[in-house]
Amino acid sequence: MDVDDDDVFGAYCSVQRALLHCSQHGARLCLRCDVRVHAAAPGHERAPLCYGCQAAPADEHCGDLQALLGAPCARLAGCEHHTRRPARAFTGIPEPAELTRIL
Ligand SMILES: [Zn+2]
Ligand SMILES: [Zn+2]
Numbered sequence: 887m888d889v890d891d892d893d894v895f896g897a898y899c900s901v902q903r904a905l906l907h908c909s910q911h912g913a914r915l916c917l918r919c920d921v922r923v924h925a926a927a928p929g930h931e932r933a934p935l936c937y938g939c940q941a942a943p944a945d946e947h948c949g950d951l952q953a954l955l956g957a958p959c960a961r962l963a964g965c966e967h968h969t970r971r972p973a974r975a976f977t978g979i980p981e982p983a984e985l986t987r988i989l
Protein backbone atom coordinates (compact mmCIF):
# COMPACT_ATOMS: atom_id res chain seq x y z
CA MET A 887 0.00 0.00 0.00
CA ASP A 888 1.23 3.48 -0.78
CA VAL A 889 2.08 5.08 2.56
CA ASP A 890 1.48 8.62 1.32
CA ASP A 891 -2.01 7.81 0.12
CA ASP A 892 -2.80 5.96 3.30
CA ASP A 893 -1.77 8.96 5.32
CA VAL A 894 -4.74 11.17 4.52
CA PHE A 895 -7.44 8.61 5.15
CA GLY A 896 -9.18 7.71 8.37
CA ALA A 897 -8.03 4.87 10.56
CA TYR A 898 -11.23 2.89 10.08
CA CYS A 899 -12.35 2.96 6.49
CA SER A 900 -9.52 4.23 4.21
CA VAL A 901 -12.17 5.44 1.79
CA GLN A 902 -13.03 8.96 2.79
CA ARG A 903 -10.54 11.63 3.70
CA ALA A 904 -9.98 12.00 7.45
CA LEU A 905 -11.16 15.35 8.79
CA LEU A 906 -11.26 14.74 12.53
CA HIS A 907 -8.94 13.55 15.26
CA CYS A 908 -10.10 11.70 18.38
CA SER A 909 -7.45 11.69 21.08
CA GLN A 910 -9.28 9.04 23.10
CA HIS A 911 -9.28 6.68 20.12
CA GLY A 912 -5.85 7.96 19.10
CA ALA A 913 -7.19 7.93 15.55
CA ARG A 914 -8.04 10.08 12.58
CA LEU A 915 -11.57 9.72 11.33
CA CYS A 916 -13.59 10.64 8.30
CA LEU A 917 -17.05 12.04 9.00
CA ARG A 918 -18.79 8.76 8.26
CA CYS A 919 -16.56 6.77 10.59
CA ASP A 920 -16.82 9.45 13.25
CA VAL A 921 -20.57 8.91 13.45
CA ARG A 922 -20.12 5.14 13.37
CA VAL A 923 -17.51 4.80 16.12
CA HIS A 924 -18.87 7.58 18.32
CA ALA A 925 -22.49 6.48 18.32
CA ALA A 926 -21.28 4.17 21.10
CA ALA A 927 -18.83 6.68 22.62
CA PRO A 928 -20.39 10.13 22.27
CA GLY A 929 -18.34 11.49 25.17
CA HIS A 930 -15.11 11.47 23.17
CA GLU A 931 -13.81 14.91 22.36
CA ARG A 932 -12.84 15.27 18.72
CA ALA A 933 -10.87 18.06 17.14
CA PRO A 934 -10.56 19.03 13.49
CA LEU A 935 -7.49 17.49 11.85
CA CYS A 936 -4.58 19.79 10.98
CA TYR A 937 -4.69 20.58 7.24
CA GLY A 938 -0.93 20.95 7.20
CA CYS A 939 0.30 17.55 8.35
CA GLN A 940 -2.97 15.56 8.40
CA ALA A 941 -1.64 13.90 11.54
CA ALA A 942 -2.25 16.12 14.55
CA PRO A 943 -5.36 17.79 15.93
CA ALA A 944 -5.75 21.42 14.86
CA ASP A 945 -5.36 24.09 17.52
CA GLU A 946 -6.51 27.08 15.53
CA HIS A 947 -8.12 28.27 12.34
CA CYS A 948 -6.09 30.72 10.27
CA GLY A 949 -8.31 33.16 8.43
CA ASP A 950 -5.48 34.21 6.09
CA LEU A 951 -4.80 30.65 4.95
CA GLN A 952 -8.41 29.48 5.39
CA ALA A 953 -6.99 26.41 7.12
CA LEU A 954 -7.19 24.59 10.43
CA LEU A 955 -3.69 24.02 11.76
CA GLY A 956 -1.94 22.49 14.74
CA ALA A 957 0.49 24.72 16.60
CA PRO A 958 3.68 23.37 14.94
CA CYS A 959 2.23 23.71 11.42
CA ALA A 960 0.86 27.17 12.21
CA ARG A 961 4.32 28.22 13.30
CA LEU A 962 5.83 26.86 10.08
CA ALA A 963 3.23 28.73 8.05
CA GLY A 964 4.01 32.01 9.82
CA CYS A 965 0.55 32.24 11.35
CA GLU A 966 1.59 34.43 14.27
CA HIS A 967 1.03 37.35 11.87
CA HIS A 968 -2.33 36.07 10.63
CA THR A 969 -5.89 36.44 11.86
CA ARG A 970 -6.69 33.34 13.86
CA ARG A 971 -9.37 31.87 16.05
CA PRO A 972 -9.12 28.78 18.25
CA ALA A 973 -10.19 25.50 16.66
CA ARG A 974 -13.35 24.06 18.15
CA ALA A 975 -13.42 20.58 19.58
CA PHE A 976 -16.76 18.86 20.06
CA THR A 977 -18.42 15.85 21.64
CA GLY A 978 -21.57 13.94 20.78
CA ILE A 979 -22.87 13.57 17.23
CA PRO A 980 -23.21 17.07 15.76
CA GLU A 981 -25.65 17.99 13.03
CA PRO A 982 -24.06 18.47 9.59
CA ALA A 983 -24.71 22.22 9.82
CA GLU A 984 -22.92 22.33 13.13
CA LEU A 985 -19.96 20.41 11.69
CA THR A 986 -19.73 22.90 8.84
CA ARG A 987 -19.07 25.63 11.37
CA ILE A 988 -16.37 23.55 13.08
CA LEU A 989 -14.51 22.33 10.01
ZN1 LIG B 1 -13.21 8.46 19.98
ZN1 LIG C 1 -0.03 19.88 11.49
Ligand SMILES: [Zn+2]
Nearest residue numbers: 948951965968
Ligand atom coordinates in the same frame (compact mmCIF):
# COMPACT_ATOMS: atom_id res chain seq x y z
ZN1 LIG D 1 -1.83 31.65 8.89
